[in-house]
Amino acid sequence: MLKLTKQLTAYKWMILSVFALIFIQVLSDLYLPTLMADIIDNGVVVGDTGVIWRVGGIMLAVSALGAIASVGASYYASKSAMGFGRDLRRKVFKHVDEFSMQDFDSVGTASLITRTTNDITQIQQVVIMMLRMVVSAPIMFVGGLIMAVSKDPKLSLIILVTMPILAVSIYFIMKKALPLFKLVQDKLDRLNLVMRENLTGIRVIRAFNREKQEKDRLQKANSDLTDVSIKVNRIMAFLMPVLMLIMNLTVVAVIWFGGIRIDNGGMQVGDLMAFIQYITQMMFALIMASMMFIMIPRASVSAQRINEVLELEPTFVDQGSTQADQEKGTLSFEDVTFHYPGAEEPALSHISFKANPGEVTAIIGGTGAGKSTLVNLIPRFYDITSGVIRINGVDVRNASQESVRSKIGLVPQKALLFTGSITENIKYGKEDATEDEVKHASMVAQAHEFISKMEQGYDTMLAQGGSNLSGGQKQRLSIARALVRKPDVYIFDDSFSALDYKTDKNLRAALKEETKDATVILVAQRISTVVDADRIIVLDKGTMAGIGTHKQLMEENEVYREIVKSQSSEEETA
Known part of the structure; x- marks a missing residue:
């Protein structure tokens, strides 16, 4: 007291x-x-x-x-x-x-x-x-x-x-x-x-x-x-x-x-x-x-x-001075292992890969494979147990958290919007974004069409959590919020799950041009979403069960083939 x-x-x-x-x-x-x-x-x-x-x-x-x-x-x-x-x-x-x-x-x-x-x-x-x-x-x-x-x-x-x-x-x-x-x-x-x-x-x-x-x-x-x-x-x-x-x-x-x-x-x-x-x-x-x-x-x-x-001291704090970017738009994991506090087994073990600008790196795996955990390590929401994560060639532990996150455009698995107008929610990614930048981001995210049909357009007020929008609309606004930032690394954590196949296809085509100078990390459940990725990482129980293109994995990786087979069976049954 x-x-x-x-x-x-x-x-x-x-x-x-x-x-x-x-x-x-x-x-x-x-x-x-x-x-x-x-x-x-x-x-x-x-x-x-x-x-x-x-x-x-x-x-x-x-x-x-x-x-x-x-x-x-x-x-x-x-x-x-x-x-x-x-x-x-x-x-x-x-x-x-x-x-x-x-x-x-x-x-x-x-x-x-x-x-x-x-x-x-x-x-x-x-x-x-x-x-x-x-x-x-x-x-x-x-x-x-x-x-x-x-x-x-x-x-x-x-x-x-x-x-x-x-x-x-x-x-x-x-x-x-x-x-x-x-x-x-x-x-x-x-x-x-x-x-x-x-x-x-x-x-x-x-x-x-x-x-x-x-x-x-x-x-x-x-x-x-x-x-x-x-x-x-x-x-x-x-x-x-x-x-x-x-x-x-x-x-x-x-x-x-x-x-x-x-x-x-x-x-x-x-x-x-x-x-x-x-x-x-x-x-x-x-x-x-x-x-x-x-x-x-x-x-x-x-x-x-x-x-x-x-x-209660924060688990980790910024260490030392921020280093200058060495490799613009790159993301690399070097033998990364991560334990949740108190857990007996690691959530991720010995993960290594490198993603370059203009490439789409997809992450796929079953429930509990560690996909969202991997995504949460990139903005340093958690600190890794061992190994190194580098953004633009810099160890994220040697850069300030603000600096690391300013280079990332994150679209979370659960679309979260705030009370306020649509414009304010999109500008959450970039506070000083112009009206043209907001509109361009929403067009790429396939959100402009439904926004323009609203009575007040971009000035439409959203309820708490965006409860007056559908799941797909919320996801598209979350994507627009990340796009307006124009970051070096885009992270889409199963961000297309509420979209129909047509919107999904149009969005991925628009994203390809928009993100050509940045690295894209794409976490998805659908094979159709990741099939065109430059690199697909297959996670299984926290380990890398395989890495390669769709064609390579179909030829060489049993875990990936099982995922494809299970989804094909589901589509045939439907």
């Missing part, structure tokens, strides 16, 4: 203003009982209305000053806390943005969302309370104690009995509750995970009539969170009644012994009433502190979770 609150130094002047205003407010609150005692003893008891009016006016002025200071303190405390939360979210997002896919896998997307939203909100709320109470509670307690002792030292001995009881009660309640707060956040992570899977996978869930099972899964996650929350709140529910009981018993004791002191002439009525108010203020200072004790444990858990993210 302390690590995070150090960032509040950016708002030091606001925080100092909060402390100054709270100091004024507390002094006002502490002065009011003394003024009230003066009214009672020197005004009401002796019947002097002049004293009542004069001291009453001072009380009103002091109360107004305290109210103004309280409003100002609340304003600056809120502004500081909200700014702190904004800065912390920005810092977390910026740090997470540097994570590799491996790091995302280790933390979990659902957990990162919870930490960036719920956990930071918890910390914000505690910061507001701390700014308001870290000054007011101690001053109120110490000031109330001093004023109470000044009114009657002997009566103040009651405090020595009640305060230790209060402190011990708070300690034992907090000791029980603290471990449960972390469990609450973990259960919230689980609920977010299940909810996210349900919302993103709603089509699959409905298609397979799994609504009941998913409802049961969500219900279990929800019930687990509810049960833990109830358990921790039951413990915390003891806190306020215990505090109020001790406070009321203390007041009763003060009235009892104070009455005796008045009968004996050792104390005045006004002083007793002021004493009761000071005792009450002290108790309320402890109650305010206990309210912080309720929130601080949960916030400390949230802070720990945020620190876990901020302290």
